[in-house]
Amino acid sequence: VRNKYTPDDFNDNLYTVLRWSGCRNEKIVFIMDKSNVLNLGFLERMNRLLANGEVPGLFEANKFTTLMTQCKEGSQKEGLMLDSSDELYKWFTDQIMRHLHVGLKDKAATSPALFNCCVLNWFSDWSTDALYQVGYEFTNKVDLDKSDVLISPPILILWYQIY
16 A cells, blocks of 8 residues: 555455456455555455445446356356356355455444454464464465575564554
8 A cells, every 4th residue: 555545456356356266266365454544444345245245336348247257167167167256256155254354453443344244263462473474374385486585584573563
């Protein structure tokens, strides 16, 4: 997120995340804290996503057609033969609810579904060693540039602290 990050930028990022989790079956954690919430509309969109598995108006005509093609390909990989847009969209929202996880920090109380549709995990303070180990275990399984910079203890601990 940057200074001039707009609701359109947020929608583009959300569109990408939903396609990855909904069509490609990728497990994704979308992390939001108060520094990311530059516009209360961001929380409203996340509220609707958590409540319904969709964000109304996010997929316009051209994007919706592309999305349905990607959903058809993704569902066929699972051995499903879904033909109608309704069936494909239902499959898509089910996949999102299965694969997308949202990490929230602060300001969550302003949107009821952020609490009602979530499982809350409260964490107390962790030691530096524990933070490093958790960061290492999760990033070790991800296909990242394995340079020393990305897996150094300060970076892994920073990733946890951002969350």
